Amino acid sequence: MSAPVARILVIDDEPQIRRFLRISLAAGGYDVVEAGTAAEGISRHLDTHPDLIVVDLGLPDMDGQDVVSRIRARSETPIIVLSVRAGERDKIEALNRGANDYVTKPFGIGEFMARIRATLRARNAPSSLSAPFTVGPVSIDLATRKVSMSGAPVKLTRKEFELLRLLVVNAGRVLTHQYLLQQVWGPAHLNDSHYLRIYIGHLRQKLGDDPADPKLIVTELGVGYRLVDEPR
Template sequence: MSQTATLLVIDDEPQIRKFLRISLTSQGYQVLEAGTGADGLSQAALGRPDLVVLDLGLPDMDGQQVLRELREWTQVPVLVLSVRASEAQKVEALDNGANDYVTKPFGIQEFLARVRALLRQGSTADAPAGPLSIGGLLIDLGLRRVTLDAVEVSLTRKEYAVIAQLARYPGRVITQQQLLKDIWGPTHVEDSHYLRIVVGHIRQKLGDDPTAPRYLITEPGVGYRLQAL
């Protein structure tokens, strides 16, 4: 994705919009702004942004509703930026179609990294699936093969299923419930210990330190994502 990408910021705080406009334009992005949910939906339709940054606390409608309405007609990447930090709010936003979630206050460098990851994801969403390369890690879904520094990693069926699901959406948070439903079945959506054990085994096999992960990132209480480099 070229850095001439257009981003729509939907936030009712003028100082936040100004801060993000300065930060994003300094990186070469074009920025649209909206202070209400209704204006944001209108600009999303008219401006056709490449990414939407969405606050949940809007004056005219809840950001979750804005998200649901966006998902009725567009798959544009949405990065939620909100003071709401509860696990329930994060999970609801992700289930409503958000691609990522950052809580306020936030670090601008991490925010920009999340933006870049989502723009890459959006630019390849309709492209033929190919091997995913993250540093020395290579995930080839076509061959059902995972290698680390050119050495094949031996994974169980469940371990491969988890890493493959994350590899389909690099940089995007997948909720624990979604992973459990997709891989273990709908009767196991509360069995998060299954997932924690499998993720732990994957990290061991990749030599990925959970305190400073290179590949597999935990979003506490919400889910997991593969680093998108």
Template sequence: MTSEQKGARILVIDDEPQIRKLLKVTLQAHQYEIEEAATGEEGIVQCSIAHPDLVVLDLGLPDMSGMDVLVRVREWSSVPIIVLTAKDREADKIKALDGGADDYVTKPFGMGELVARIRVALRHVAKSVQEPILKFNELIIDLAQRSVMRSGERVKLTPTEYDLLKLLAANADKVITQRQLLQQVWGGHHSETESHYLRVYISHLRKKLEEDPTMPKLIVTEPGIGYRFVTPDPEI
């Protein structure tokens, strides 16, 4: 665990005592500090007082929807929020991500997966200070020059391809929904035709950046939801 993650304060907002206990014991074993809240209102108050480094938020709360908590916290805080949900419908996941969640984990969940998602979210925050150059092993994106290098060679991208790559890479390891991509790259309202364009442009990027475009490891699809730029393991 990196130094910036060690001792990170995590707020767990969940009305199930057994879940809170499980999360507290497991996350404390990973050297995280844990705060708890059993209701949405309590969670909002705790978030404002405790200033957590990350929030784990259950969508099924007794006093208000977890989505309402998400929206209210996002009015004044950019703290990473990982949603826990028993709802596995794509529409629910998309709604949470569009509402400001950084990631989601579907119940029942494995603690190993949740801890991994927490580490990624905290790592992303640690990197969130805007850098002019993004480096992912042999892939280098120079934001100031709007240039992309792969294995020392310039990658020729169209303006739209570059804008898509920049948005995905700047939010590495986060799920970006199709709607978010369309709005930020194409702007305004979008149609089914533009949704098709998105798939085409993602395909073009994979052909230019992936070792095997048919089995992408860098730009992966979150079925029915969107895409995730995966930070590659450091080269040894």
């Protein structure tokens, strides 16, 4: 029996963008539903029960940030924001409102499709991560707290492992600096972003992830970090 086809709702007021995404997503095996306004998108979300939503922020009848909030208030459907707004403030606001990822226009369709696959995998992953998480040569067993690279054990400090655990549990999803600092160091350290840079650097070094071209722990500039769950 073949796997069920994932349905993706695209909310964007630009017909050419919707057409491009419809063709690309259909070629990737997805069922595509379209909406040109916020009101239509919210209605189609209720009617079609999509597996994932792609939403633009510059909609004619409502800001896309409010669309994210309204959908998240009633549903855990994954949301990827696709917008020309490239500012740090917009990205952080969208993620804080409940978006799972943020992609800026213009965008590469290859990376965009990879982010869709990663977001859908995270949604469908079992709640218990009893099996080791593996990407490339790196294997992470959260149950036993063992990490290895190409079969060789990797020794992590307690905070390094806790940081890596958060990234694994949310693989494919952007985690903001503030979220990681609060979870690992506590609310008193929300402005201590240098802690985060240092520990991410340690993890990359120990896991063989080139900081100049990271393939495992990716920096979302000005926003946070994302663990890639499939090798580029």
